[in-house]
Amino acid sequence: MRLPLAVLALCVSAGLARAAPDAQDFETIARGRALTVAADCQACHTAPGGQPFAGGRPIETPFGTILSSNITPDPDTGIGGWSDHDFVAVLQKGRGRDGQHIYPAMPYTYTARATHEDDLAIRAYLATLPPVRRAVNDDTLPFPFNIRAALGIWDRLFFTKGTFRPVPVKSAEWNRGAYLVTGLEHCGMCHTPKNLLGGDRSGRALQGYALQGWFAPNITDDRRRGLGSWSVDDIVSYLRTGHNRFAAAAGPMAEEVWVSSQGDDMADLHAIAVYLKDQPGQDVSAAPLDPHRPDMAAGAAIYADRCSACHTPDGAGVAGLFPRLAGGPSTQSIDPASIVRVILRGARSVSTQAAPTGPGMPSFAATLDDREVAAVATYVRNAWGNAAPAVTPARVAADRASLADRPTD
Ligand code: HEC
Ligand code: HEC
Ligand code: HEC
Structure with a gap:
């Protein structure tokens, strides 16, 4: 479609040019929306009863409680004035706009696995949200964690940069599941055991972790402590509905299903399940306690x-x-x-x-x-x-x- 120049100039000056995105933009925004849901950005970036994405939700971490940021397109208190480069640096490197370190309460150790293209799609979607003016007070962490520079050391210990690399011997579906679970879906943020400093314990991925007064169980294929007895379809129906023939999701997992996985694409849920079923468990044998105790x-x-x-x-x-x-x-x-x-x-x-x-x-x-x-x-x-x-x-x-x-x- 060609518009006369004068009309185009009018549209631009009235700010309408952005309101009329072309088909490719629509496609990107729709994909960005799906990824934003999969990554749960809204849940963490919305205060209880607050405006969506305007930040201020307290996030419990092993160091203390920290408040999430306003990520609406407001130019002063949100990310409206940020370049794509600034935005991608948060997701890929855990660095804020002026290069300062972000707390790992923002799951950048996981979002770093996402592709540049997916990051930009998320940004494109966030840019369509109504801007909300709301300054979020800085965090209230005890010394030394209130020094952002200390987080550089944390990063060196526990943060491996780099986007996801497909494993060639595995199927395309397995790789899609791996991309989501280890990346934007950040399942390990809750399900992987942490060391004393809150870093993921390497070699123990998805083997269970206590948080917020709950235990996020082992979700490897471990027969006793994990999903060994669940089929791929059992996992899909749990993530889609919060229930299956074995379990019902409560607490943080109920929220995860409600705000995120119930909206995921069925093919993606299937891929996640295929990947989880291929994570080896430890299958330690255990004997039940004596019934006469x-x-x-x-x-x-x-x-x-x-x-x-x-x-x-x-x-x-x-x-x-x-x-x-x-x-x-x-x-x-x-x-x-x-x-x-x-x-x-x-x-x-x-x-x-x-x-x-x-x-x-x-x-x-x-x-x-x-x-x-x-x-x-x-x-x-x-x-x-x-x-x-x-x-x-x-x-x-x-x-x-x-x-x-x-x-x-
Ligand atoms: C588990 C909770 C959680 C999830 C999920 C989460 N965030 Fe965050 N995010 C935070 C917290 C907490 C901060 C503040 C970190 C800090 O101040 O160091 C933050 C900071 C940010 C910032 C930096 C803003 C600023 O002003 O410095 C951006 C941008 C951001 N998040 C975008 C996203 C996007 C996009 C997603 C989804 C892909 C997402 N976040 C998912 C908790 C989360
Ligand atoms: C915010 C923390 C959090 C995130 C993120 C999270 N989980 Fe969970 N998950 C939990 C908790 C807590 C439970 C235990 C809920 C209960 O006891 O009802 C749980 C339970 C589960 C269960 C059921 C296990 C059982 O035996 O009942 C499965 C399967 C599961 N999660 C898969 C996932 C997958 C896959 C992801 C990523 C897409 C994910 N979870 C992300 C916290 C989380
Ligand atoms: C009135 C019916 C009822 C009674 C009585 C009851 N429960 Fe439950 N229980 C439920 C329901 C319904 C759920 C699932 C809640 C949900 O959707 O999160 C549940 C969930 C559970 C879970 C979590 C299972 C999972 O997969 O996360 C455990 C453990 C449990 N009950 C143990 C008990 C014990 C022990 C008792 C007795 C002290 C008990 N229940 C009595 C109805 C009941």
């Missing part, structure tokens, strides 16, 4: 009384309603944070476009004491072929106290 016997009685009506006496659950507790990583994780939390707090089902809200689980905080919660958790972790370390009453007491400081979710 006092805590196991007490736990069996509490289970029969309080839990079996929903989760069924053999722990098989009811598909789509009550999660299966026999087998699977969420009950047998080394760290019992999630099971203790679910018993104390109850759990609300995540509702997605693909699955409306299911039934919830009541809280047992008022009706079971620390010893009883520990016993029933220990029982569930060691019944029906499950095997995992016992949960102590002291652990339940500690989790009960720390949960008291957390808002319900």
Whole structure:
């Protein structure tokens, strides 16, 4: 389409030129939107009840809490005045506009794997958002982490730069899954064990990590602690709906499904599942605890009384309603944070476009004491072929106290 010059000049002066992108721009923006959803940018960059992408959400890190930035196109308080080069430097290098280090609460150790082209597509999409004027106060980290320069050392220790390199012996689908999981989807940010400084523990990718009072389980193909018993389709349906015949997503994973994976392309979810099923587990053999131990016997009685009506006496659950507790990583994780939390707090089902809200689980905080919660958790972790370390009453007491400081979710 050719416009007379005068009309074109008018459009430009009225700022309409950008409002009439050509087909290729549309394609880029649509792709950028899908990548922005996959990467969860909105979840972290939106304060509770705040304007989308305008920043200010507190992000818990091993060093302290830090606030996310305004990434709307506002020229003063957002990234409207940034060049593409400035923007790409954040995602690829963890460097801010004036070259200062960004905190790894922004998952640049993962986004660095994305291609330049994908970064620019995300930028193109963000540029179409309404600008929001909102200055975000700087972070409140204790010394020495409040010195951004110290992060240079952190980067040298834990940050490998460079975009994703396909593995030639693997299929195109596997490589697509690897690109997403190790890159923009940053699954390892929650699921990979961290060292004391919050860096990913190398060689332990996706083997499980405790965060925000939850445990993000092992999602390798490990038979006992991981997804060994899940099929590719089981993984796809969990990521798409928050449920499958084994589990129901709660806490940070419910949010992940709600804001991100439920909107992912089916082919991408399939690729993610294919990649996860190919991550070797450790498959350490473990023997269940003796059913005659006092805590196991007490736990069996509490289970029969309080839990079996929903989760069924053999722990098989009811598909789509009550999660299966026999087998699977969420009950047998080394760290019992999630099971203790679910018993104390109850759990609300995540509702997605693909699955409306299911039934919830009541809280047992008022009706079971620390010893009883520990016993029933220990029982569930060691019944029906499950095997995992016992949960102590002291652990339940500690989790009960720390949960008291957390808002319900
Ligand atoms: C897990 C939470 C999280 C996710 C996911 C996340 N960010 Fe961030 N981001 C942060 C935090 C926290 C900061 C502030 C870091 C700092 O101040 O050092 C930040 C900083 C930034 C900055 C720097 C802004 C500035 O003013 O310096 C940009 C740009 C940015 N993020 C873009 C993105 C994009 C694009 C995505 C999706 C691809 C994304 N972020 C995903 C948490 C996140
Ligand atoms: C913000 C942190 C976070 C991110 C990001 C995240 N997860 Fe999770 N994930 C969790 C937590 C916490 C749980 C445990 C939820 C529960 O107990 O209901 C979980 C549970 C799961 C489970 C179920 C395991 C089970 O046995 O019940 C799967 C599968 C999973 N995540 C896959 C993924 C994949 C794939 C990604 C990346 C696309 C991802 N997660 C990103 C925190 C996260
Ligand atoms: C009224 C029915 C009901 C009762 C009673 C009940 N639960 Fe649940 N439970 C549920 C539902 C529904 C969910 C899934 C919540 C969700 O969607 O996140 C669940 C989730 C769980 C989970 C998390 C499973 C996963 O895959 O993440 C565990 C563990 C659990 N329950 C254990 C127990 C124990 C132990 C008891 C007894 C002390 C109990 N439940 C009693 C309905 C119930």
